[in-house]
Amino acid sequence: MGPALVAVQRTQVIRCPIAPDRVARELSALERARLRSREQLQQIRGRVAGLTGPDLAAIFDAQLLMLDDPLLVRRAATIVMEERVNAEWAVQRALDELAEVFNDVADPYLRERKGDLLDVAGRLRMNMRGEQGGPRDLLQDLDAPCVLVADELTPSAVVQLDWSRIRGFATEAGSRTYHTAILARSLGVPAVVGLRDLTQRIPPGASVIIDGDTGEVTIDPPPAERQEAEARARLAHRHLPPPRAAEGPAITRDGIRIRLEANIERVDEVAAALESGAEGIGLYRSEFLLAGGPPDMAGEDEQYDVYRQVVERMAPRPVTIRTFDVDERQLVRPLVDAALDARWFPEPERAGRGGLRGIRFGLAHPAIFKTQLRALLRAAVHGRLRVLFPFVSSVQEVRAARAFLAEARGQLEARGAAAGQAAAGIMIEVPSAAFTASLLAREAGFFTIGTNDLIQYTLAVDRADERVSDRYEPLHPAVLRMIRHIRRGAVRQGIPVSVCGEMASDPMLLPLLIGCGLTEFSMTHGALPMARRLVAETSAGEMARVAARVLTLGTVDEIERFLRDALGPADVPTTEVNTR
Ligand code: PEP
Ligand code: MG
Numbered sequence: 001m002g003p004a005l006v007a008v009q010r011t012q013v014i015r016c017p018i019a020p021d022r023v024a025r026e027l028s029a030l031e032r033a034r035l036r037s038r039e040q041l042q043q044i045r046g047r048v049a050g051l052t053g054p055d056l057a058a059i060f061d062a063q064l065l066m067l068d069d070p071l072l073v074r075r076a077a078t079i080v081m082e083e084r085v086n087a088e089w090a091v092q093r094a095l096d097e098l099a100e101v102f103n104d105v106a107d108p109y110l111r112e113r114k115g116d117l118l119d120v121a122g123r124l125r126m127n128m129r130g131e132q133g134g135p136r137d138l139l140q141d142l143d144a145p146c147v148l149v150a151d152e153l154t155p156s157a158v159v160q161l162d163w164s165r166i167r168g169f170a171t172e173a174g175s176r177t178y179h180t181a182i183l184a185r186s187l188g189v190p191a192v193v194g195l196r197d198l199t200q201r202i203p204p205g206a207s208v209i210i211d212g213d214t215g216e217v218t219i220d221p222p223p224a225e226r227q228e229a230e231a232r233a234r235l236a237h238r239h240l241p242p243p244r245a246a247e248g249p250a251i252t253r254d255g256i257r258i259r260l261e262a263n264i265e266r267v268d269e270v271a272a273a274l275e276s277g278a279e280g281i282g283l284y285r286s287e288f289l290l291a292g293g294p295p296d297m298a299g300e301d302e303q304y305d306v307y308r309q310v311v312e313r314m315a316p317r318p319v320t321i322r323t324f325d326v327d328e329r330q331l332v333r334p335l336v337d338a339a340l341d342a343r344w345f346p347e348p349e350r351a352g353r354g355g356l357r358g359i360r361f362g363l364a365h366p367a368i369f370k371t372q373l374r375a376l377l378r379a380a381v382h383g384r385l386r387v388l389f390p391f392v393s394s395v396q397e398v399r400a401a402r403a404f405l406a407e408a409r410g411q412l413e414a415r416g417a418a419a420g421q422a423a424a425g426i427m428i429e430v431p432s433a434a435f436t437a438s439l440l441a442r443e444a445g446f447f448t449i450g451t452n453d454l455i456q457y458t459l460a461v462d463r464a465d466e467r468v469s470d471r472y473e474p475l476h477p478a479v480l481r482m483i484r485h486i487r488r489g490a491v492r493q494g495i496p497v498s499v500c501g502e503m504a505s506d507p508m509l510l511p512l513l514i515g516c517g518l519t520e521f522s523m524t525h526g527a528l529p530m531a532r533r534l535v536a537e538t539s540a541g542e543m544a545r546v547a548a549r550v551l552t553l554g555t556v557d558e559i560e561r562f563l564r565d566a567l568g569p570a571d572v573p574t575t576e577v578n579t580r
Pocket of ligand 1: 450502
């Protein structure tokens with residue numbers, strides 16, 4: 001619970017309450033932006049005058065005057081000091097006040113000068129953003145604890161935030177498998193995602209309660225409700241189950257051994273994974289170590305140190321490290337940002353999800369890819385490491401990736417560095433890979449089924465898009481058939497197959513997956529104790545019969561009803577882990 005900090009990326013203006021010692025920094029950023037804007041406008045004016053003569057150049061005379069108008073920059077400075085907010089927001093506020101004045105002007109010529117005003121304010125804001133310390137920096141420097149309310153919140157922003165100052169968050173984008181939601185679960189941060197129009201409904205500074213258990217966000221709650229929520233929050237903290245030590249292997253009621261591993265995004269989760277009894281790391285999303293920066297910034301030694309730490313701390317348990325599942329945009333964005341004018345345009349609404357990402361990115365950027373592979377092979381000397389290639393969609397890609405792995409090994413040998421043994425496996429998360437599982441099984445050392453992407457691509461439902469998140473159906477017959485098909489492909493070839501998508505940590509779906517013959521799962525460590533209990537209560541034989549019947553049913557509703565009846569109410573815990 002806390003005052004709402006509303007961050008709207010699409011319009012790029014964030015109102016941020018700032019600490020007293022930040023006021024001076026914001027004021028000088030504002031002044032520098034004014035001076036830079038002045039220089040730019042003078043240059044533009046000179047260029048236009050040379051090209052078209054003095055008439056058009058006068059537009060920029062007017063803009064220069066606006067820049068010096070006390071009602072704009074000086075007013076913004078006053079807002080920064082009085083309200084202790086960031087300068088960018090203050091400029092926006094001053095602009096809104098001035099725009100009101102223009103709206104009331106009767107003379108249409110003068111009224112239209114509002115366009116120039118917007119232009120000047122836009123330039124000021126752009127120049128402030130060129131400064132070190134954009135919104136992300138502001139979010140780390142908050143005045144008081146608050147609740148973050150955003151249209152979108154990228155995982156890279158989440159990992160950099162100071163969570164001692166942010167009590168929870170709610171976003172417009174997203175669903176259960178939104179990466180940011182996955183991260184919230186691993187951080188234990190209350191979060192509600194996928195709420196349309198949220199940033200328009202919550203005024204900045206409004207008091208907000210985030211209830212991650214029920215998926216509810218309450219705006220301006222009456223005092224009684226606040227007190228009740230406070231009491232519940234305290235209770236939830238006090239009653240957090242103590243981390244369970246490993247309690248021996250997970251075995252079903254009828255004696256089938258189930259392997260339970262942890263998904264991690266950050267190295268410091270290893271301790272929690274071990275405490276929850278993880279038998280290994282089934283998925284380390286290595287791209288999170290880039291924290292949103294371009295992949296070519298992570299050097300071989302730096303990566304090696306991180307991978308080695310994970311492998312050593314987990315030893316003798318195996319660790320599966322996925323090569324960067326990044327989008328090419330992450331590489332080119334800093335270049336785009338560097339081009340001044342690019343900042344005038346809003347960010348693309350959402351990163352393309354079927355673009356040059358995952359293994360495609362690695363193959364297209366051999367230097368970055370081989371750097372990572374060398375770091376992985378070096379780390380493999382210190383324990384059991386498996387290399388995992390994401391977003392594979394064809395046999396050629398696996399062959400090409402393995403050739404790079406061999407080349408990376410050759411490079412290490414040539415310089416006399418030690419390279420360990422590492423199985424090379426692939427994520428099955430794209431329908432083309434699922435359909436060709438039996439062919440891919442000949443090329444890969446192991447499979448891990450990424451149900452998050454597999455569902456989104458099979459059903460053509462963007463998992464981050466709240467408008468279609470109700471169509472994101474793990475129990476869709478197409479999804480279940482695909483999983484069965486993938487498992488068969490692996491089993492016939494005799495390679496291991498696990499499930500590492502969020503399906504594995506869903507209390508209703510885990511028994512069904514066991515019934516489909518799957519015996520290895522990787523999930524957020526917070527869900528491992530639940531999974532262990534559930535496995536002990538499940539009969540794999542009974543679930544195999546349930547799965548056989550489920551696979552004959554035609555609709556999600558029929559499947560869900562049948563499954564609920566089969567599992568019985570007691571077997572289906574109703575709460576999910578931390579977030580919805
Ligand atoms: C998946 O797609 O299921 C998966 C585990 O990978 P990610 O969620 O990182 O895309
Ligand atoms: Mg995936």
